[in-house]
Amino acid sequence: MNDPQTEPQPQPKPQGRTAAVGRPARADAVRNRERIVAAAREAFAEAGPEASLNEIARRAGVGPGTLYRNFSGRPELLAAVLKDRVDTLCARARDLLSADSAGDGLAEWLRAFLDHARVNQGLGGALMLEQLEATGALGTDCHQRILDAVTALLARAQDAGAARRDLAPADLLQLVVGIALSTTHKQASPDDPEQAKRLLGLVLDATKAR
Amino acid sequence: MNDPQTEPQPQPKPQGRTAAVGRPARADAVRNRERIVAAAREAFAEAGPEASLNEIARRAGVGPGTLYRNFSGRPELLAAVLKDRVDTLCARARDLLSADSAGDGLAEWLRAFLDHARVNQGLGGALMLEQLEATGALGTDCHQRILDAVTALLARAQDAGAARRDLAPADLLQLVVGIALSTTHKQASPDDPEQAKRLLGLVLDATKAR
DNA sequence: TGTACATCAGTGAACGCGCGTTCACTGATGTAC
DNA sequence: TGTACATCAGTGAACGCGCGTTCACTGATGTAC
Numbered sequence: 001m002n003d004p005q006t007e008p009q010p011q012p013k014p015q016g017r018t019a020a021v022g023r024p025a026r027a028d029a030v031r032n033r034e035r036i037v038a039a040a041r042e043a044f045a046e047a048g049p050e051a052s053l054n055e056i057a058r059r060a061g062v063g064p065g066t067l068y069r070n071f072s073g074r075p076e077l078l079a080a081v082l083k084d085r086v087d088t089l090c091a092r093a094r095d096l097l098s099a100d101s102a103g104d105g106l107a108e109w110l111r112a113f114l115d116h117a118r119v120n121q122g123l124g125g126a127l128m129l130e131q132l133e134a135t136g137a138l139g140t141d142c143h144q145r146i147l148d149a150v151t152a153l154l155a156r157a158q159d160a161g162a163a164r165r166d167l168a169p170a171d172l173l174q175l176v177v178g179i180a181l182s183t184t185h186k187q188a189s190p191d192d193p194e195q196a197k198r199l200l201g202l203v204l205d206a207t208k209a210r
Numbered sequence: 211m212n213d214p215q216t217e218p219q220p221q222p223k224p225q226g227r228t229a230a231v232g233r234p235a236r237a238d239a240v241r242n243r244e245r246i247v248a249a250a251r252e253a254f255a256e257a258g259p260e261a262s263l264n265e266i267a268r269r270a271g272v273g274p275g276t277l278y279r280n281f282s283g284r285p286e287l288l289a290a291v292l293k294d295r296v297d298t299l300c301a302r303a304r305d306l307l308s309a310d311s312a313g314d315g316l317a318e319w320l321r322a323f324l325d326h327a328r329v330n331q332g333l334g335g336a337l338m339l340e341q342l343e344a345t346g347a348l349g350t351d352c353h354q355r356i357l358d359a360v361t362a363l364l365a366r367a368q369d370a371g372a373a374r375r376d377l378a379p380a381d382l383l384q385l386v387v388g389i390a391l392s393t394t395h396k397q398a399s400p401d402d403p404e405q406a407k408r409l410l411g412l413v414l415d416a417t418k419a420r
Numbered sequence: 421t422g423t424a425c426a427t428c429a430g431t432g433a434a435c436g437c438g439c440g441t442t443c444a445c446t447g448a449t450g451t452a453c
Numbered sequence: 454t455g456t457a458c459a460t461c462a463g464t465g466a467a468c469g470c471g472c473g474t475t476c477a478c479t480g481a482t483g484t485a486c
Contacts, residue, residue: 026449029462053440063464068441070462167412170402175409178388192380199385202377206416236482239429263473273431278474280429 033070035060041081045119049078079142085116086142093149103162106153107204110176113146114200117180147173157207164209175203243280245270251291255329259288289352295326296352303359313372316363317414320386323356324410327390357383367417374419385413 039060043051053074057067071077092112099105150169157163183196249269253261263284267277281287302322309315360379367373393406 024450026460026462028448032463052438054438064441065443065465066463073440168408171405171408171412174392174405175389175412178390178392178409179385180388181391182384182388195381195384198378198381199388202381202385202413202416206412234483236427236429238481242430262471264471273433274474275432275476276430283473 029070032060032062032066036062036067036070036077037080040077044078044081049074053077082142086145089113089116090145090149093153097152097156101162102153102157102160103208106150106157106163106207109149109153110172110204111197111200113150113173114176114180114196117177118184118196158209161209163207167207172203172207176200179203239280242270242272242276246272246277246280246287247290250287254288254291259284263287292352296355299323299326300355300359303363307362307366311372312363312367312370313418316360316367316373316417319359319363320382320414321407321410323360323383324386324390324406327387328394328406364417368419371419373417377417382413382417386410389413 036056039056040051043056043059047055053067054064056077057064060067067077071080089109089112093109096105096109099108147169150173154163154167154169154172158165158167179196179199183199246266249266250261253266253269257265263277264274266287267274270277277287281290299319299322303319306315306319309318357379360383364373364377364379364382368375368377389406389409393409
């Protein structure tokens with residue numbers, strides 16, 4: 001009777017996502033999941049990674065319960081939004097690894113990374129690097145993939161003599177994340193939209209071999 | 211009867227701080243104000259600038275009403291905490307303006323600024339630069355004073371040929387704020403406590419005249 | 421110095437709010453015949 | 454192809470929580486005599 005195997009479990013806990021096996025996902029379920037991710041992307045972009053989950057559900061036109069059926073909570077939702085972004089960046093890195101100039105390839109990718117990181121108020125920055133790690137595989141994976149990308153591009157630039165040897169990939173990444181964070185405030189400062197680019201230029205200068 | 215001048219106003223609104231004229235501030239009022247600022251300093255350092263105001267009042271051993279009697283709200287409280295910090299930084303800048311090496315003076319001050327900005331999770335960074343501006347004189351003043359400090363130090367370094375001429379003081383400041391922000395996460399990353407210093411070193415390299 | 425009193429700072433329960441999250445119920449969907 | 458049915462995704466009111474903020478009341482403090 002106390003055998004935990006046979007105790008009636010209140011819910012099999014779908015653990016978000018679609019069922020691993022059995023019936024294929026229902027059409028409306030797939031549609032709603034996509035709408036939630038799209039709404040989350042917008043909301044995170046506007047209000048930052050702290051955007052209200054209820055608000056995201058509202059935007060997606062679903063009840064809050066539906067959001068929770070698909071995602072265990074905020075971290076998983078953030079990870080889902082991030083995944084596309086990281087996929088794109090990794091693909092870009094792969095392309096740029098065969099760029100004519102190793103230095104330009106690195107610079108170009110960092111520009112792309114900065115653009116992505118600035119959208120969503122540092123979501124693609126701080127969160128990718130730190131916060132999601134606590135949530136397990138999803139976050140760590142994003143972090144690692146980005147780090148791998150910059151590591152490969154930097155190593156190539158270093159081998160080509162286009163970047164100083166005493167520069168750690170993680171440091172370079174962190175600097176660019178810093179630019180993203182410091183130039184993306186709650187209300188986008190209309191003062192100087194070119195500032196981020198200038199700052200990245202300075203950092204790129206600093207990476208050059210002396 | 212409708213003359214707004216003679217309408218009974220529910221409260222003269224002390225507008226925080228001590229009364230401008232009339233009786234001197236009461237002893238316990240002065241004490242409490244200091245305790246609130248001290249509690250706020252701690253709380254902001256631990257939980258960031260979003261720290262709960264009720265929690266701050268609790269720490270200070272006063273009721274939430276007392277906090278509001280002394281400060282109109284969060285921005286004013288942040289500004290009060292910031293003021294000491296900014297005073298210190300400005301004094302340091304004044305000293306360093308007569309340092310032997312103009313370049314070293316600038317570098318030294320940026321190190322101090324980074325230290326201060328990292329405490330309180332970017333309180334001394336992002337907030338000083340942006341958020342408080344909306345609150346009027348207090349925030350703008352802090353921002354301006356810091357900007358004045360770095361402007362003077364940078365100009366001197368440029369005149370001495372120790373810093374490139376095409377560098378705006380605001381950009382330099384923003385870069386360092388970025389380092390502060392990206393290296394100060396919610397839970398301080400114990401991974402690499404030296405990272406911030408290394409990143410600042412890179413930025414300092416980038417400021418050198420070519 | 422001692423005392424009566426007016427002032428005004430402090431108190432803290434209470435309010436309204438939006439948040440994250442749950443769960444009993446509804447009903448759309450896909451399946452089996 | 455048409456229909457009956459089982460499954461399970463969706464719903465959304467409701468909950469508990471901590472937040473920022475208020476305000477009627479209390480009482481410590483400084484002043485005047």
